[in-house]
Amino acid sequence: MLQDKFGRVIDYVRWSVTDRCNLRCTYCMPEENMNFVPRKELLSFEEMEQMLRVFGDLGIKKLRFTGGEPFMRKDIMRFFEKVAEDSRIEHWHLTSNGTLLLPHIKRLAELNISGINLSLDTLSPERFHQLTRRDSFSEVWTCLESILENDIPLKINTVVQARVNFSELKELAALAKEKPLDMRFIEYMPFNGNASSQRDFISAKEIENELRKHYQLHAIPMAPGATSQDFKIDGFQGKIGIIAAHTRTFCGSCNRLRFSAKGNTQTCLYGIENVSLGKLIKSNASDSEIKSKLTNLISGKPRNGFEAEAEMLANSGQHRSMSTIGG
Ligand code: SAM
Numbered sequence: 001m002l003q004d005k006f007g008r009v010i011d012y013v014r015w016s017v018t019d020r021c022n023l024r025c026t027y028c029m030p031e032e033n034m035n036f037v038p039r040k041e042l043l044s045f046e047e048m049e050q051m052l053r054v055f056g057d058l059g060i061k062k063l064r065f066t067g068g069e070p071f072m073r074k075d076i077m078r079f080f081e082k083v084a085e086d087s088r089i090e091h092w093h094l095t096s097n098g099t100l101l102l103p104h105i106k107r108l109a110e111l112n113i114s115g116i117n118l119s120l121d122t123l124s125p126e127r128f129h130q131l132t133r134r135d136s137f138s139e140v141w142t143c144l145e146s147i148l149e150n151d152i153p154l155k156i157n158t159v160v161q162a163r164v165n166f167s168e169l170k171e172l173a174a175l176a177k178e179k180p181l182d183m184r185f186i187e188y189m190p191f192n193g194n195a196s197s198q199r200d201f202i203s204a205k206e207i208e209n210e211l212r213k214h215y216q217l218h219a220i221p222m223a224p225g226a227t228s229q230d231f232k233i234d235g236f237q238g239k240i241g242i243i244a245a246h247t248r249t250f251c252g253s254c255n256r257l258r259f260s261a262k263g264n265t266q267t268c269l270y271g272i273e274n275v276s277l278g279k280l281i282k283s284n285a286s287d288s289e290i291k292s293k294l295t296n297l298i299s300g301k302p303r304n305g306f307e308a309e310a311e312m313l314a315n316s317g318q319h320r321s322m323s324t325i326g327g
């Protein structure tokens with residue numbers, strides 16, 4: 001079992017399988033000149049299988065695969081077949097932009113995937129194009145419908161920004177009325193810290209207030225480890241969630257570890273990536289060497305995101321892109 005020095009049991013890994021992406025969301029990546037990880041530094045299929053085994057041995061029960069865009073890795077379905085076979089993993093999920101997912105949805109349903117989070121920030125194809133710098137709205141929409149047809153539990157992740165989609169909140173929330181899916185509104189994290197990105201920040205409270213203008217929200221108590229404050233609305237098929245990603249009100253019960261495409265760990269979203277595990281995995285280390293390193297790294301998990309961020313800024317002085325961290 002993995003436990004930190006504050007007694008929090010870590011049983012959930014958010015696993016970024018690649019930092020590459022076919023979209024260029026303005027809040028996540030620059031249009032050009034992204035320095036992607038060289039392919040030989042990404043974990044190989046065999047190294048990923050080793051880590052699946054190690055995580056299972058250490059009591060990890062839930063995995064979420066993210067990126068970059070997970071389906072930028074051509075062999076990723078091969079790996080998901082292995083994940084589905086591992087009985088110690090009770091829940092496994094995927095976060096995707098939905099542009100490359102369609103051919104795999106039926107098989108993912110057969111593999112009993114626990115759920116998919118699809119990122120969709122707008123219902124306007126033109127705005128989608130501006131925001132992602134790619135004209136792919138219709139692919140994402142077809143994917144959304146196919147996920148529902150295949151009965152895979154679906155959550156839509158929507159990052160809320162002032163001058164981008166704040167005006168669409170009512171319509172976006174109504175998706176959970178029309179369809180059996182949950183909507184999750186995420187506070188935009190101004191990663192680059194510049195004035196323009198700060199100007200677009202909308203707090204979780206402002207999101208809630210805006211939704212309350214149109215709907216009667218009934219708060220559902222937050223489960224331990226949850227990052228989303230969920231609400232029910234009468235007559236809606238799905239829930240509405242609000243994630244205070246920037247104001248981070250959820251650290252006390254955090255049960256997660258982030259694991260990167262290079263095999264590095266990040267014990268807090270707001271903190272530093274530790275490169276020592278990736279190097280160890282790439283040196284053909286045994287399962288027991290990796291387990292002891294991981295146990296050691298977890299013991300240093302910071303108390304909360306503010307402490308972690310202060311440490312990160314003191315060390316590197318800069319934020320990174322969500323595409324490396326995985327969201
Ligand atoms: N490419 C996949 C996708 O977009 O769903 C998975 C990776 S993406 C980094 C994971 C999540 O992080 C997405 O829901 C995305 O909207 C969110 N994200 C990226 N940059 C963000 C930012 N600056 N603030 C808040 N959320 C962000």
Ligand code: SF4
Nearest residue numbers: 021023025028068097
């Ligand atoms: Fe790609 Fe997801 Fe980042 Fe958009 S948010 S650029 S889809 S990794």
